[in-house]
Amino acid sequence: MNFFFEVLIGGLLSGIMYALVAIGFVLIYKASGVFNFAQGAMVFFAALTCVGIVDKFGVSMWLAIPLTIVVMVALGLAIEKVVLRPLVNQPEITLFMATIGLAFFIEGLAQLLWGSQVHKLELPIEDVPIGFLMERFNIIVSQFDVTAAAICAVLVTALALLFSKTKVGRALRAVADDHQAALAVGIPLQRIWAIVWSVAGLVALVAGLLWGARNGVQFALTFIALKALPVLILGGFTSVPGAIVGGLIIGASEKLAEVYLGPMVGGGIEGWFPYVLALLFLLVRPEGLFGEKVIRRI
Amino acid sequence: MLYREAGQFKTSYQSDNQIFPIRQDRTAMFALLAVAALAVPLFASPYLLSAILIPFLIFALAALGLNILTGYCGQLSLGTAAFMAVGAYAAFNFVARVPGMPLLVAFILGGLCAAAVGIVFGLPSLRVRGFYLAASTLATQFFVVWCLTKIPYLTNYSSSGVVTVQKMQIFGYSFDSPNSKYVLVLAIVAVMALLAKNMIRSNVGRSWMAVRDMDVAAEVIGFRPLRTKLLAFAVSSFYCGVAGALYAFAYLGTVEPEAYNLDLSFRILFMIIIGGVGSVLGSFLGAAFIVLLPVFLNIAGHGLGLPTSFASNLELMVFGALIIFFLIVEPHGLARLWQVGKEKLRLWPFPH
Amino acid sequence: MDMIQPATGGNGTRAIGPVILDLSHISLAFGGVKALTDISFNVREHEIRAIIGPNGAGKSSMLNVINGVYRPQQGEIALRGQARRNMDCHAAAKAGIARTFQNIALFKGMTVLDNIMTGRNLKMRSNFLMQALYWGPARREEIAHREKAEQIIDFLEIQAIRKTPVGRLPYGLQKRVELGRALAAEPDILLLDEPMAGMNVEEKQDMCRFILDVNDQLGTTIVLIEHDMGVVMDISDRVVVLDYGRKIADGTPDEVRSNEEVIRAYLGAGH
Numbered sequence: 001m002n003f004f005f006e007v008l009i010g011g012l013l014s015g016i017m018y019a020l021v022a023i024g025f026v027l028i029y030k031a032s033g034v035f036n037f038a039q040g041a042m043v044f045f046a047a048l049t050c051v052g053i054v055d056k057f058g059v060s061m062w063l064a065i066p067l068t069i070v071v072m073v074a075l076g077l078a079i080e081k082v083v084l085r086p087l088v089n090q091p092e093i094t095l096f097m098a099t100i101g102l103a104f105f106i107e108g109l110a111q112l113l114w115g116s117q118v119h120k121l122e123l124p125i126e127d128v129p130i131g132f133l134m135e136r137f138n139i140i141v142s143q144f145d146v147t148a149a150a151i152c153a154v155l156v157t158a159l160a161l162l163f164s165k166t167k168v169g170r171a172l173r174a175v176a177d178d179h180q181a182a183l184a185v186g187i188p189l190q191r192i193w194a195i196v197w198s199v200a201g202l203v204a205l206v207a208g209l210l211w212g213a214r215n216g217v218q219f220a221l222t223f224i225a226l227k228a229l230p231v232l233i234l235g236g237f238t239s240v241p242g243a244i245v246g247g248l249i250i251g252a253s254e255k256l257a258e259v260y261l262g263p264m265v266g267g268g269i270e271g272w273f274p275y276v277l278a279l280l281f282l283l284v285r286p287e288g289l290f291g292e293k294v295i296r297r298i
Numbered sequence: 299m300l301y302r303e304a305g306q307f308k309t310s311y312q313s314d315n316q317i318f319p320i321r322q323d324r325t326a327m328f329a330l331l332a333v334a335a336l337a338v339p340l341f342a343s344p345y346l347l348s349a350i351l352i353p354f355l356i357f358a359l360a361a362l363g364l365n366i367l368t369g370y371c372g373q374l375s376l377g378t379a380a381f382m383a384v385g386a387y388a389a390f391n392f393v394a395r396v397p398g399m400p401l402l403v404a405f406i407l408g409g410l411c412a413a414a415v416g417i418v419f420g421l422p423s424l425r426v427r428g429f430y431l432a433a434s435t436l437a438t439q440f441f442v443v444w445c446l447t448k449i450p451y452l453t454n455y456s457s458s459g460v461v462t463v464q465k466m467q468i469f470g471y472s473f474d475s476p477n478s479k480y481v482l483v484l485a486i487v488a489v490m491a492l493l494a495k496n497m498i499r500s501n502v503g504r505s506w507m508a509v510r511d512m513d514v515a516a517e518v519i520g521f522r523p524l525r526t527k528l529l530a531f532a533v534s535s536f537y538c539g540v541a542g543a544l545y546a547f548a549y550l551g552t553v554e555p556e557a558y559n560l561d562l563s564f565r566i567l568f569m570i571i572i573g574g575v576g577s578v579l580g581s582f583l584g585a586a587f588i589v590l591l592p593v594f595l596n597i598a599g600h601g602l603g604l605p606t607s608f609a610s611n612l613e614l615m616v617f618g619a620l621i622i623f624f625l626i627v628e629p630h631g632l633a634r635l636w637q638v639g640k641e642k643l644r645l646w647p648f649p650h
Numbered sequence: 651m652d653m654i655q656p657a658t659g660g661n662g663t664r665a666i667g668p669v670i671l672d673l674s675h676i677s678l679a680f681g682g683v684k685a686l687t688d689i690s691f692n693v694r695e696h697e698i699r700a701i702i703g704p705n706g707a708g709k710s711s712m713l714n715v716i717n718g719v720y721r722p723q724q725g726e727i728a729l730r731g732q733a734r735r736n737m738d739c740h741a742a743a744k745a746g747i748a749r750t751f752q753n754i755a756l757f758k759g760m761t762v763l764d765n766i767m768t769g770r771n772l773k774m775r776s777n778f779l780m781q782a783l784y785w786g787p788a789r790r791e792e793i794a795h796r797e798k799a800e801q802i803i804d805f806l807e808i809q810a811i812r813k814t815p816v817g818r819l820p821y822g823l824q825k826r827v828e829l830g831r832a833l834a835a836e837p838d839i840l841l842l843d844e845p846m847a848g849m850n851v852e853e854k855q856d857m858c859r860f861i862l863d864v865n866d867q868l869g870t871t872i873v874l875i876e877h878d879m880g881v882v883m884d885i886s887d888r889v890v891v892l893d894y895g896r897k898i899a900d901g902t903p904d905e906v907r908s909n910e911e912v913i914r915a916y917l918g919a920g921h
Binding site: 496499507508510511516518533 | 717719740742743744748749751755758759760764767768769770771772774776778781782783784788789793796800831835
Binding site: 035082083086087090092093094096097098100101102103104105106107108109111112116226229230232233265266268269271272275276278279282283286 | 617
């Protein structure tokens with residue numbers, strides 16, 4: 001029974017990390033109607049830049065992180081100028097394909113700048129079991145995972161407040177609905193997009209640091225971002241709480257499936273289970289748990 | 299001056315419906331085919347044949363398959379490589395297990411297996427569209443390839459999971475040399491391209507495009523969207539399956555799951571984006587571009603004395619940048635640029 | 651059935667036949683919004699029936715119900731005497747009902763000719779394999795349908811633009827192409843949703859001429875939503891007036907024109 005809880009909690013916690021990446025997607029989608037396939041590449045780029053700065057210039061992590069934030073903001077501005085502005089009002093699918101191209105570009109750039117070997121990322125939080133849980137309940141839960149969950153919770157609350165309470169948040173929602181209408185009422189489209197992509201870059205950085213500390217900063221990080229897709233399908237593309245719930249479900253089910261179903265079929269289920277789960281879910285509820293139903297008028 | 303259509307009148311609907319209505323186009327196409335079929339195998343170097351032309355043709359076929367699904371029918375798919383894998387594994391198994399199985403029949407059966415898988419994984423398209431559908435095709439990609447690795451029967455119980463394919467033989471003639479392989483692949487691809495073009499200009503093609511453009515109106519006219527989409531999945535997967543079988547038999551020489559990964563799916567998607575979505579010519583142009591680009595980058599890299607890792611990262615960046623470039627500047631890809639070029643050629647040497 | 655000849659003095663007005671479409675007590679609601687409430691009227695064969703009313707009255711929804719796009723929660727639809735309440739739009743198309751849309755539902759990626767050819771879809775028999783070979787029966791069928799499509803193109807006077815992608819055409823021509831696509835199906839009942847919206851006087855005259863010719867020479871029954879009162883009064887045989895989802899008048903143009911409720915709700919004193 002204890003083992004089950006360990007697997008479950010482990011899954012939930014990795015689910016929170018998936019949710020972090022998914023939130024980046026949701027942000028951009030909510031604010032610009034663009035499904036940013038490059039979010040994973042941005043996570044990779046952020047993490048790699050951070051360790052790259054530490055390794056190459058010998059500065060401490062505390063300095064590297066703000067520097068990376070600057071880089072990510074700059075990246076957000078560049079993306080807005082070069083990719084989004086020329087493609088205003090194109091169909092969604094065109095923008096999606098543009099972000100696929102962007103993903104490849106960022107991945108290549110990251111490795112070009114900082115090299116393609118695996119980098120180790122050291123964060124001040126240790127990956128050791130939480131003492132009292134282990135002693136009282138005999139459950140092994142890593143301190144690191146719990147801290148990651150806490151950071152995620154803080155981030156999500158901040159973002160939720162941003163969207164619902166501030167003027168900027170309202171503008172973001174208007175832009176997501178209709179670019180041209182937003183322009184027509186005077187919303188500074190370009191600035192909004194720059195803000196959004198920079199915030200998404202920040203979220204990518206947090207996700208990248210946490211994942212990178214866990215697994216090492218390597219190219220496989222981009223595949224974690226692909227995992228965020230089933231999270232979004234479950235939670236709905238436009239909902240931050242949905243991303244969290246979706247992340248928890250995906251994280252937990254993936255680990256449980258691997259541990260309990262895996263041995264029956266030779267293992268390796270983790271690679272496809274979340275996607276198939278999402279696919280089945282799509283058939284039942286195409287807009288996700290918290291997503292908005294799309295009504296088309298003829 | 300050279301490319302005028304003046305004097306070429308069509309007096310029957312049949313002649314107007316031709317694939318190449320302009321006489322100069324017809325002549326050019328025949329000349330191209332003649333060169334490709336006769337001159338190239340005689341004069342081209344083995345490197346050119348094995349490393350450039352054969353993969354070009356194979357990828358063009360796969361790109362054509364994806365174009366049918368994504369370009370003409372509007373169903374975005376990221377699972378192309380999975381369908382290729384099914385075709386490869388199925389063809390291998392048919393040749394291995396059925397004594398006396400003719401090679402071409404094995405390829406066709408491989409394609410049919412891929413088509414069946416395509417229909418199953420195309421069922422969500424009834425309820426799901428756009429990038430939700432793309433996300434669900436990722437399920438196809440990962441699940442199918444996982445299945446192929448986990449079922450030992452499919453690899454003939456090979457211990458490493460990698461099998462060497464059989465030689466290609468038709469009526470006892472063995473296709474060993476790059477020249478003979480090239481001619482075989484060329485023949486298959488040319489025939490299938492013709493079939494595709496015929497479908498596209500017939501009612502089937504119109505049904506796909508109708509569903510792509512406005513599926514509610516299509517239904518009102520009497521098309522059946524689900525059947526149309528499933529047919530697109532089936533035909534597209536068939537083409538990808540045959541391409542996959544050719545990929546194994548005529549190029550790699552082995553059947554292995556690693557060769558059919560997500561990266562390949564993306565490459566083929568890039569081919570149709572750059573070449574021209576919804577265009578047979580675009581599939582070929584895009585495939586040529588994607589096959590030749592790494593070669594150029596490698597040569598450029600060596601010329602400048604840069605390490606190979608630099609070249610491969612640069613390749614990623616160039617791909618990505620080109621995708622964005624084409625989507626901004628010419629969303630209809632190289633095929634449209636070609637068309638525009640032909641328009642200008644019609645007027646040449648006059649400016650307008 | 652011979653396709654349409656250009657109008658060179660047709661053979662006079664068609665005699666109006668028996669009831670071909672009978673709608674009784676149709677009610678349609680979307681969630682809490684009642685689009686149509688207890689609407690009953692019929693359409694006779696060979697007539698031109700207009701549906702008029704203010705915006706939001708439910709006219710397009712009415713057409714959508716006839717055409718099978720929406721299923722009414724209550725009420726019966728009878729086509730040629732047979733009850734067809736659960737008809738979906740595919741069945742409606744097969745039963746000989748074709749339509750155009752208020753916001754033009756053409757296939758923007760295809761040419762004019764291809765769009766009209768899609769209208770021939772239900773009449774095509776060959777399967778995709780035969781079409782892939784493009785030989786024999788498939789080829790003959792394609793040519794035969796091409797000929798029919800060309801007759802429609804001649805009738806609608808759009809020969810010059812037949813190979814143009816539809817997305818590039820001006821609005822008025824797009825509407826004409828949409829009419830052509832509907833005609834290609836050789837329908838018994840043609841539903842037109844504001845076919846003249848956004849057109850200038852000449853374009854409207856052309857469109858009127860086409861509609862009258864179709865009704866005259868082919869006997870096609872026409873159900874028409876239109877806002878231009880001049881057109882409605884001139885060409886329709888009978889008129890139904892809707893307001894807030896309810897029927898408020900039903901009769902000949904003269905009867906409707908002098909109906910007080912209609913004047914109050916929609917026409918104003920001028921007509």
